[in-house]
Amino acid sequence: MYRSDFCMAGVFRDAYLFRDYLRLRALFLLICLLAVFIYLIRYFKLISAYPPSFFGTPSVADLCGGVIFGIGMVLGGGCMLSTLYKLGSGHTVSAITFCGALFGGFVSAAFYPLFRSFASSTVLIENKTALEHIVGSIGAPVLVTSLLAVSLALRWIKKGGWSQPAYARGYLPLWKASIIMALVIAPMVAFSGRPLAVSTGYAKLSGLLGGLFLPTLTGKLAFFHIEAPRLLYGHIMNGGAAPVLDSVALTQFSLMAGVVSGSFISSLKLGEFKITRLPPRRQAFSAFFGGMLMAAGALMAGGCNLWHLIGGLPLFALQSMVFALGIAGGAFLGAVFIKKAVIRQTK
Numbered sequence: 094m095y096r097s098d099f100c101m102a103g104v105f106r107d108a109y110l111f112r113d114y115l116r117l118r119a120l121f122l123l124i125c126l127l128a129v130f131i132y133l134i135r136y137f138k139l140i141s142a143y144p145p146s147f148f149g150t151p152s153v154a155d156l157c158g159g160v161i162f163g164i165g166m167v168l169g170g171g172c173m174l175s176t177l178y179k180l181g182s183g184h185t186v187s188a189i190t191f192c193g194a195l196f197g198g199f200v201s202a203a204f205y206p207l208f209r210s211f212a213s214s215t216v217l218i219e220n221k222t223a224l225e226h227i228v229g230s231i232g233a234p235v236l237v238t239s240l241l242a243v244s245l246a247l248r249w250i251k252k253g254g255w256s257q258p259a260y261a262r263g264y265l266p267l268w269k270a271s272i273i274m275a276l277v278i279a280p281m282v283a284f285s286g287r288p289l290a291v292s293t294g295y296a297k298l299s300g301l302l303g304g305l306f307l308p309t310l311t312g313k314l315a316f317f318h319i320e321a322p323r324l325l326y327g328h329i330m331n332g333g334a335a336p337v338l339d340s341v342a343l344t345q346f347s348l349m350a351g352v353v354s355g356s357f358i359s360s361l362k363l364g365e366f367k368i369t370r371l372p373p374r375r376q377a378f379s380a381f382f383g384g385m386l387m388a389a390g391a392l393m394a395g396g397c398n399l400w401h402l403i404g405g406l407p408l409f410a411l412q413s414m415v416f417a418l419g420i421a422g423g424a425f426l427g428a429v430f431i432k433k434a435v436i437r438q439t440k
Contacts, residue, residue, distance in 0.1 A: 095182060095356035096263055097270035100175035101398050102166040105424030110432060115257055118249060119267035120402070123275055125242035127407035130279035132235045139283045147287060147323065148222045148410040149395060153215035154208060155412050158394025159401075159419020160426070165386025166398065167427030168379045169193065173291050173387055173397045177349055181356030183368040186380045193384025198299035201389040202334070205316035208393045217415065224409035234409050263363045278403065285326055285344065288404025292397035294345030295388060296334040304336050311336075316392075379431065394419070 094100075097119075104120050107113040134140050166172045169190035171179055176194070179187035201208075218227075225231040249255055255268045265273075282288055296316070303311035311317055320331040325340045332340035360366040371377065391397040394416050396404070402420070405413025 094175065094270065094274070094352070095178045095359045096265035097267050099267060099270045099274070100179075101172040101402065102170060102175060102424070105163065105421065106167050106428055109425050109428040115254070115267060118245075118254060119271045122242070122246065122268060123271040123403065124406050125238055126272065126275035127279060127282075127403065128235055128238055128409070130275060131282055131407050132231060134279065134283045135231075140286060148405055148408070148412045149212070150219065150222055151217045151411040151415040152212045153217065154212035155394045155415040156419040157211075158208075158390045158392075159416040159421075160390070160423035161386050161393065161419075162390025162398065162416075163420035163423020163425075164427040164430070165383040165388075165390060165423075166420070167383070167424050167431055169383025169387060170380055172399070173295060173391070174352060174399050176384070177291075177352040178356035181353040182360040183366050185369045186372050186376065189372075189377050189380040190384040190387075193381035194295050194388045195299045195302065195384075196381075197385030197388030198296045198392070199303050199311075200385065201392045202296065202299070202314045202316040204389075205314075205392060211393070212395075218411060222411060224411065224414075226411075231409065263359075287323070287325060288400060288408070289348060290396060290400040290404065291345050291349055292388075292391040292400060293332070293334055293341050294349050296392065297336060297341055297345070299388075300334050300336040375434075383427075390423070 099119065100116070101120065104116040107115070108117050131140075169176065170186050171190060173194060176187045176190045180191055221227060223231075224234050228234065255266070257266075259266070278289060300311060300314075300317040303314075303317070317334050317336060319333045320335055320337075320339065321333050322329050323332045323340050325332075325344065330340040332342075334341070357366065372380070387397065391400075394401065395412065396416075398420060401410075401413035401416040404410075406417060
């Protein structure tokens with residue numbers, strides 16, 4: 094992600110502000126590859142418990158959460174995952190976004206019961222969590238998606254839509270990054286039995302810090318005491334935002350640390366690691382507030398863009414499809430806001 098600057102906030106920002114769709118094509122390629130790989134994993138019975146029970150029924154809360162997350166993602170200059178790899182390379186704006194996400198996770202925890210009540214009262218489709226529950230099989234959606242992906246890929250190759258000039262040493266083309274990420278993520282899903290996620294890891298870290306500085310208030314927030322059963326590596330293990338060592342701490346903290354350390358090592362190797370100067374106040378406020386919105390949106394929708402776009406869309410999870418619509422709309426609103434209120438244009 095660091096060497097290709099694979100940023101999902103940049104996917105929508107570039108499309109809306111600059112009419113540049115290269116990152117959007119790369120994200121589409123990644124999702125399609127994961128859909129095929131995970132289908133093959135299921136076909137050869139290397140994974141069980143699919144369609145996944147850890148995705149819920151779609152609701153208006155998922156749409157609203159996606160909108161809020163999309164706005165925050167653009168204002169923060171990165172999603173929850175790209176914030177980590179930029180943080181590892183010394184990017185101070187991403188450090189501010191990271192702090193905003195932690196603070197937002199703590200504040201949003203107070204509204205968790207309201208979020209869950211909103212989700213349960215606005216369910217769009219009862220008792221269905223994935224597209225295969227509607228069409229009866231996952232084979233047809235995967236086949237249609239594969240044919241569409243091949244057709245579009247060939248068209249983009251013909252028009253040179255996969256290439257762009259790069260002057261940075263060690264740059265990795267986005268299409269190569271998509272293939273590498275798919276080859277890394279798919280086996281991880283096969284081994285662990287669930288998609289990648291970091292949003293609960295952020296929330297757990299918020300709870301840990303809250304327990305240190307505001308123990309009384311943290312103890313009153315029910316969200317930080319919820320432990321839910323999770324399928325992991327073929328076993329049922331408890332996990333949640335509670336500040337304890339559980340399946341979330343073992344997996345999501347590991348992923349977060351891996352992304353930060355990977356970009357840190359890569360930037361050091363390329364001689365690019367540098368702690369950048371503090372940004373202007375307007376940009377700093379945008380980054381912090383964007384991080385807060387991402388945390389709130391992820392809590393409302395039951396997951397961040399990593400969980401829904403990279404985890405749920407390849408599985409054709411209905412909840413993730415609704416979230417994707419929301420994040421696309423929210424990113425547009427965020428792009429409009431950041432252009433008018435954050436970026437100062439000089440004549």
